[in-house]
Amino acid sequence: MSVARLGYLGFKASDPDAWNSFANNTLGMMSAAKGKDSDRYRIDSRAWRLAVHQGEQDDIGYAGFEVADAAAFSETAERLRQMGCDVMDESDDLKADRGVIGLVSTIDPSGVRIEIYYGGTELYELPFVSPVGVSSFMTGDQGLGHFVLATPYLEQSMKFYVEGLGMELSDIIDWDLGPGGKHKLHFFNCNRRHHTLALLPVPALPPKLLHHFMLEVGSLDDVGRANDRMERDSRIMITFGRHTNDHMCSFYGVTPSGFAVEVGYAPRDVDRTWSVVRYDSISMWGHKFIPPE
The missing domain is CATH 3.10.180.10 (2,3-Dihydroxybiphenyl 1,2-Dioxygenase, domain 1)
Structure with a gap:
């Protein structure tokens, strides 16, 4: 059973203000409700797709892969554990911050934090509107x-x-x-x-x-x-x-x-x-x- 899709990305950036202008005015993303320690951006009906955290790395902080449901979530986490990966069950606070129902994390061989989740938050009641008129992002x-x-x-x-x-x-x-x-x-x-x-x-x-x-x-x-x-x-x-x-x-x-x-x-x-x-x-x-x- 495969992960279903890339759900979100988190970056560590030395200049979040520059990212705010870039995300909105260049890429055409829509600002979303802020995370606990991040600026977030929407490109569709999901509550957020991109998070920018303060950090000197100027690199990827984490990638969130979505699975379909609780069964796929449990199976993926167990498969990673059977491979010898250190899989962490994340706290209710982090699940609430990410806006998901289930969340685990592990580290890939290069040191990238990988999050597996299900139950992301939809905001159909607040339609996505690009500030620079992008017709749509294909998600x-x-x-x-x-x-x-x-x-x-x-x-x-x-x-x-x-x-x-x-x-x-x-x-x-x-x-x-x-x-x-x-x-x-x-x-x-x-x-x-x-x-x-x-x-x-x-x-x-x-x-x-x-x-x-x-x-x-x-x-x-x-x-x-x-x-x-x-x-x-x-x-x-x-x-x-x-x-x-x-x-x-x-x-x-x-x-x-x-x-x-x-x-x-x-x-x-x-x-x-x-x-x-x-x-x-x-x-x-x-x-x-x-x-x-």
Whole structure:
């Protein structure tokens, strides 16, 4: 039994005020009710999807994976314990702060806090409205989006996410970074979204574990307008392009914490006919890296 979707992400940021402006005015997220020690943002009917905590790491703080119900919750937690993971039953206070019914946590092989939960809070009575007019963010049964972790512990991480969380390999890209050599990116799904997680193998723990997170928007115009806002603020990291594996049309911008955010549209889904393959290139066209000034 797999986790169902990526439910939320938490970041540790040295400048939460910059994140507040970025989340609202650049990405088009809607401010949500604050957490106990965080600013939170909505992109759909859920009470929150992104939390920003004060911290000097400027990196991922935690990732929350949602399961369907109490049975899936218990089964996932037990499977992780059987693998030797230290799984902690979280307090009622933290469950209330996250707005969930059940919550456990563990640590992945790279040191990222992973939370498993069920029973997230819906706010249909308070519709999501983007402050910059984003038509919609594509979430639903696919969840928040995806994120990419850099790790020197590829095999251990694959075991954790595949055997522990029940994810499946979508495909592999041999990403040629020029003088940096080739890196085998591994992409994993847990629903029809092509990938909810990707792992980028690196020789040693990097300064930032999070390479990027992705938000899927409802129209190509939403991507274009987000690109304009990023360009206005000199935040474009990788130009508009189309990926080989998920076929998403997207671009990448720099967040206030230095890692990237991908904004994309119209990827293809994983279906029952899916076969695992490999690619020699990450993009069909576009996606040119812009060196920082």
